[in-house]
Amino acid sequence: MLTGWGRTAPSAGRVIDLDGDAVRGAPHEALPIDEGRGAIPRGLGRSYGDPAQNGGGSVLRVLPGRSPISLDRNAATVTADAGVSFDDLLRVLVPAGFFVPVTPGTRFITVGGAIASDIHGKNHHVDGTFGHHCTRISLLTADGELRTLTPADGDLWWATIGGMGLTGLIVDATFDLIPIETSQCLVRTQRIANFDALVDTMAADDQRYSVAWVDLLASGAALGRSVLTCGEHARLDDLSAKQRRDPLAFAPPSLIDVPRGGPNVLSRAAVRAFNEVWYRKARRDHVGPESITGFFHPLDMVGAWNRLYGGAGFLQYQFVVPDDEVDTMRVAIERVVASGHASFLAVLKRFGPANPAMLSFPTSGWTLTLDVPAAASDLHVLLSELDELVLGAGGRHYLAKDAHITPSIVRAGYPRLAEWKAVRRSVDPHGYWISDQARRLGLLEEEVA
Amino acid sequence: MNNAVQQPQTILVLGGSSDIGRAIVEALASPALRHVVLAGRSSDPQRPDVSPDVTITTLDFDAGDPTTHRDVVAAAVEAAGDLDVVIQAFGQLGPDAADDPEAAAELVAVNTAGAVSSGLAVAEQLRRQGHGVLVVLSSVAGVRTRGSNFVYGATKAGQDAFATGLHHALHGTGARVLTVRPGFVRTAMTEGLEEVPFTIDPGDVADAVAGGLRRGKSIVWAPGVLRGVFGVLRYAPDAVWRRLDR
Numbered sequence: 302m303l304t305g306w307g308r309t310a311p312s313a314g315r316v317i318d319l320d321g322d323a324v325r326g327a328p329h330e331a332l333p334i335d336e337g338r339g340a341i342p343r344g345l346g347r348s349y350g351d352p353a354q355n356g357g358g359s360v361l362r363v364l365p366g367r368s369p370i371s372l373d374r375n376a377a378t379v380t381a382d383a384g385v386s387f388d389d390l391l392r393v394l395v396p397a398g399f400f401v402p403v404t405p406g407t408r409f410i411t412v413g414g415a416i417a418s419d420i421h422g423k424n425h426h427v428d429g430t431f432g433h434h435c436t437r438i439s440l441l442t443a444d445g446e447l448r449t450l451t452p453a454d455g456d457l458w459w460a461t462i463g464g465m466g467l468t469g470l471i472v473d474a475t476f477d478l479i480p481i482e483t484s485q486c487l488v489r490t491q492r493i494a495n496f497d498a499l500v501d502t503m504a505a506d507d508q509r510y511s512v513a514w515v516d517l518l519a520s521g522a523a524l525g526r527s528v529l530t531c532g533e534h535a536r537l538d539d540l541s542a543k544q545r546r547d548p549l550a551f552a553p554p555s556l557i558d559v560p561r562g563g564p565n566v567l568s569r570a571a572v573r574a575f576n577e578v579w580y581r582k583a584r585r586d587h588v589g590p591e592s593i594t595g596f597f598h599p600l601d602m603v604g605a606w607n608r609l610y611g612g613a614g615f616l617q618y619q620f621v622v623p624d625d626e627v628d629t630m631r632v633a634i635e636r637v638v639a640s641g642h643a644s645f646l647a648v649l650k651r652f653g654p655a656n657p658a659m660l661s662f663p664t665s666g667w668t669l670t671l672d673v674p675a676a677a678s679d680l681h682v683l684l685s686e687l688d689e690l691v692l693g694a695g696g697r698h699y700l701a702k703d704a705h706i707t708p709s710i711v712r713a714g715y716p717r718l719a720e721w722k723a724v725r726r727s728v729d730p731h732g733y734w735i736s737d738q739a740r741r742l743g744l745l746e747e748e749v750a
Numbered sequence: 751m752n753n754a755v756q757q758p759q760t761i762l763v764l765g766g767s768s769d770i771g772r773a774i775v776e777a778l779a780s781p782a783l784r785h786v787v788l789a790g791r792s793s794d795p796q797r798p799d800v801s802p803d804v805t806i807t808t809l810d811f812d813a814g815d816p817t818t819h820r821d822v823v824a825a826a827v828e829a830a831g832d833l834d835v836v837i838q839a840f841g842q843l844g845p846d847a848a849d850d851p852e853a854a855a856e857l858v859a860v861n862t863a864g865a866v867s868s869g870l871a872v873a874e875q876l877r878r879q880g881h882g883v884l885v886v887l888s889s890v891a892g893v894r895t896r897g898s899n900f901v902y903g904a905t906k907a908g909q910d911a912f913a914t915g916l917h918h919a920l921h922g923t924g925a926r927v928l929t930v931r932p933g934f935v936r937t938a939m940t941e942g943l944e945e946v947p948f949t950i951d952p953g954d955v956a957d958a959v960a961g962g963l964r965r966g967k968s969i970v971w972a973p974g975v976l977r978g979v980f981g982v983l984r985y986a987p988d989a990v991w992r993r994l995d996r
Binding site: 302307309310311312314337338351355357612614680681684688706707737738740 | 752756757924
């Protein structure tokens with residue numbers, strides 16, 4: 302039985318491991334025969350809902366081949382197998398003086414997943430999405446052909462980036478890297494008293510990385526109180542003499558693993574206490590060095606943290622609204638606060654402009670991400686209210702997080718969906734590539750005019 | 751595919767005119783719901799009170815004719831796609847069954863044999879799609895049979911045993927079974943019968959089913975208190991049990 306990271310809506314499929322080298326050697330024989338339920342690629346299962354599972358069908362993982370990571374130091378690019386995790390990558394890249402162009406809040410994702418979800422990070426407003434930094438993708442399409450795509454391929458390139466694995470199996474890819482002098486980040490941490498102050502501060506922000514953690518239990522005058530962190534990769538001069546001895550050291554710690562089978566410990570009271578401590582422990586305004594793990598991937602220190610929500614799992618809800626819809630964002634936060642659904646670690650971020658990928662999520666505006674336990678019986682009420690707000694403001698939902706929206710919501714949020722479907726169909730007319738999410742959202746269905 | 755808050759997109763009701771079936775559809779209705787298939791003997795069953803955006807398809811279904819059950823499931827899939835929730839809602843009370851061997855056999859053919867064959871046809875589809883829930887409307891009448899309606903009770907006991915066993919057989923396939931054990935429910939089937947303690951309405955059964963689906967239960971009682979009541983009553987001395995059955 303497979304689920305996404307949120308552990309909701311399981312389905313059973315046949316998990317098949319493919320070897321990256323074998324796929325490249327004999328692409329025409331690599332794909333399992335369609336027994337009527339198709340296939341979908343899966344990486345490390347970190348998308349939250351059901352995009353990387355396929356009930357009754359095949360679920361394909363590409364295991365890294367013999368030389369899965371090849372770094373070109375002169376060009377500052379890397380070619381990596383699709384199944385390579387960012388954890389593996391960073392352990393090679395950081396000591397060599399490079400960083401991935403974009404990282405989400407965890408290292409435990411794969412290169413293939415990063416492209417298929419067109420992931421973003423704290424630097425979106427400056428650097429755009431991951432797909433924006435890719436220069437070549439090997440894509441195994443449903444006809445068994447291994448195609449080498451570049452941005453010059455136009456439609457298929459931009460349908461594959463953010464295409465949720467539905468144009469084909471990404472086998473490997475080449476992308477640009479960020480040269481770094483140190484493995485530390487120079488981070489400014491500010492406590493922000495409320496939503497208005499947060500928006501003003503973030504709008505004026507000019508740092509490469511920035512993100513705000515928002516306390517979604519604070520209400521009234523404290524609505525939207527946040528801890529804002531902004532940073533850049535630290536230069537050698539920013540480090541202490543001691544740190545300078547091994548400036549590119551990278552040894553991410555893993556502190557504990559959450560055991561299986563526990564109950565939901567993220568009750569409202571627990572989240573309230575956590576939020577209070579998190580806000581209070583943050584310094585009012587402070588600049589200092591932080592490790593890559595501490596700044597980008599703090600939750601990776603807790604293994605299997607998704608189990609904290611107990612057996613019913615949780616939803617991560619992420620949406621974006623345009624720049625001028627700050628008021629909608631405020632109303633959304635008010636709704637969440639009023640609903641009483643505790644959200645642990647809600648995150649607000651400002652996006653830069655969208656890229657040409659048809660289903661890429663980020664677009665110029667404000668994005669909010671919140672986690673809520675799925676067990677609450679009235680959660681659907683809040684979700685429907687938020688959906689309405691988001692669509693009303695011309696916003697949309699992130700498919701890598703989505704676990705509950707509907708075909709009409711995705712159609713409204715992604716105006717280029719029909720265009721994407723046409724490109725998808727041109728390389729997969731029989732619908733070989735399909736996931737539970739694709740069925741749920743009708744991503745393979747013909748658009749009715 | 752159910753979404754993360756366990757809202758189905760497609761529902762098949764076997765016994766499409768059932769009051770309880772309709773109430774369950776209404777309780778499970780949400781913006782996620784796209785398609786409801788009502789399979790039953792009536793070609794014009796009462797439409798559930800759901801959004802006009804929901805497509806309703808009607809199919810002919812005879813619980814007593816097992817040769818058609820696979821075809822009915824296939825037709826439902828053809829119309830609606832994957833079946834997220836299937837409700838086995840048909841059933842007869844058979845008031846004359848105790849005195850009429852033929853009527854009794856007919857009751858077994860519908861309530862038990864029909865439940866087994868349609869249940870297996872549904873299970874086959876749910877296994878194929880790797881997800882989905884079969885909701886089986888059993889009855890407390892099958893938990894311990896009463897002298898006053900023991901043939902009905904026996905048919906429901908068979909259906910109940912089949913459903914709980916099927917749930918185990920499906921473990922790991924992505925498909926599962928929710929066995930529902932209502933007490934006395936005010937429906938067209940029970941109209942005119944004398945009410946007993948803990949009598950409820952179809953909407954109460956529907957709420958119990960919705961809650962059970964959300965929590966991933968395999969058995970729900972409606973009302974919930976009957977679980978405790980029958981926990982005791984099923985072991986009550988025969989004389990006491992007969993006295994209660996008035």
